[in-house]
Amino acid sequence: MFGKNIKYIISEIRNNYHDTYWWRMRFQNRIVGPIQESLEEDPGIDVMARDWDNLLVLDACRSDLFEATIDLDKFDAYEVVRSQASATPEWMEENFAGETFGDTVYVSGNPWVSKIAPDAFHDIVNIWLEDFDIEQEELAEVEVLNELGMTFGETVPAERVNEAALEAAEQYPDKRLIVHYFQPHAPFVGNPDGSRKDAVPDIHPGRPLAAGEIEREEVWSLYRENLEYVWHHAETLTEELGGKSVVTSDHGEMFGERLSPFPIRGYAHPIGLRSPELVDVPWAEIQHGDRRSITNDGVRTVAVEEDVVDDRLRDLGYKV
Numbered sequence: 001m002f003g004k005n006i007k008y009i010i011s012e013i014r015n016n017y018h019d020t021y022w023w024r025m026r027f028q029n030r031i032v033g034p035i036q037e038s039l040e041e042d043p044g045i046d047v048m049a050r051d052w053d054n055l056l057v058l059d060a061c062r063s064d065l066f067e068a069t070i071d072l073d074k075f076d077a078y079e080v081v082r083s084q085a086s087a088t089p090e091w092m093e094e095n096f097a098g099e100t101f102g103d104t105v106y107v108s109g110n111p112w113v114s115k116i117a118p119d120a121f122h123d124i125v126n127i128w129l130e131d132f133d134i135e136q137e138e139l140a141e142v143e144v145l146n147e148l149g150m151t152f153g154e155t156v157p158a159e160r161v162n163e164a165a166l167e168a169a170e171q172y173p174d175k176r177l178i179v180h181y182f183q184p185h186a187p188f189v190g191n192p193d194g195s196r197k198d199a200v201p202d203i204h205p206g207r208p209l210a211a212g213e214i215e216r217e218e219v220w221s222l223y224r225e226n227l228e229y230v231w232h233h234a235e236t237l238t239e240e241l242g243g244k245s246v247v248t249s250d251h252g253e254m255f256g257e258r259l260s261p262f263p264i265r266g267y268a269h270p271i272g273l274r275s276p277e278l279v280d281v282p283w284a285e286i287q288h289g290d291r292r293s294i295t296n297d298g299v300r301t302v303a304v305e306e307d308v309v310d311d312r313l314r315d316l317g318y319k320v
Contacts, residue, residue, distance in 0.1 A: 033272035044084030053243030062252030086278035109156035183230035190229020
C-alpha cells in the first residue's frame with residue numbers, strides 16, 4: 001500500500017509539476033484547510049436541528065451575494081449562519097451521513113446525496129437522474145477545467161426542481177422537504193426574470209479566474225444573474241408549498257479573496273476550507289399560511305448504482 005501511494009504521489013507531481021494552479025490546490029488542501037479548521041471557533045449549524053417545514057438550498061450561494069441581490073424585507077427573519085462545509089459533499093457528510101430523518105423527503109438536483117446519504121431520509125427524489133438541461137448540443141462537448149479538474153456542461157433547471165418539489169409535497173403532505181437547487185453554482189444558465197439562456201461553460205470562478213483569463217466582474221455578474229434566476233423560482237415555491245420555508249446554502253464561493261492567514265488567493269469552493277466567503281451563508285425565513293403537521297414514518301434506502309451517480313457527478317462538473 002505504501003509503495004502504491006508513493007507511486008501515485010510521484011505520478012501526480014510529474015503530471016502537474018508545471019501547473020501552478022494544481023500546486024495552489026494542493027497547498028490549500030494540505031496546509032490552509034487544516035490550519036483554518038484549527039483556528040475555527042464556530043463549527044457551523046446543524047440544519048436538521050433547526051425549525052422549518054421546507055429547506056430550500058441554493059447551491060454555492062455566499063451570504064454577501066444574497067444580501068446584495070435579494071430584498072431581505074421579503075423575509076420574516078434573516079441572519080448569516082456558518083455552514084459546516086465549504087463544498088457540497090462535505091456539507092452532506094456533516095449534516096446527514098449516518099443519521100436518520102424519517103420525517104424528511106429530499107428533493108435533489110445534486111447527486112451527492114445519493115452517494116453520501118442514500119439511507120438517511122424517508123425518501124429521496126433524484127431529479128438529476130432524468131432532468132438535465134442539455135438543450136444546447138455544444139454543452140455536452142465542452143470540457144473546462146476548474147480547481148478540481150471539473151468539467152461544466154450540464155445542469156438541473158430550477159423550474160424542474162420546483163415541479164418535483166410540488167409533486168413530493170402532494171405525495172408526502174406530512175413530511176419536511178429539503179429542496180436542493182443547483183444554482184447559483186456554475187454553469188451560469190439563468191436570467192434575472194427566471195428564464196434560461198445558453199450556458200456559459202467557460203466562465204466560472206475557478207481556474208480561468210485564477211489564470212486571469214476572465215475578469216472578476218464578469219464572472220461575478222453571471223453568478224449574480226444565476227442567483228436571480230434561481231430565486232425567481234425559489235420564491236414562487238415558498239408560496240406554493242406553504243408553511244415555514246428557510247432559504248439557505250450548503251457553501252459559498254471564492255473569487256480570489258485572501259485565504260487567511262496566508263497571503264494567497266482562493267478560487268471556487270475546494271473542500272476543507274473555512275474562509276468566510278465559503279462558509280458564511282444566508283438563513284432567510286418566510287412563512288406562508290399554516291404550518292403543517294409532520295410525522296416520522298422511518299427511512300428507506302434509495303439506491304442508485306454507484307457508477308450512475310459518479311457519471312452524473314462528472315457531467316455536473318465534479319471530480320469523483
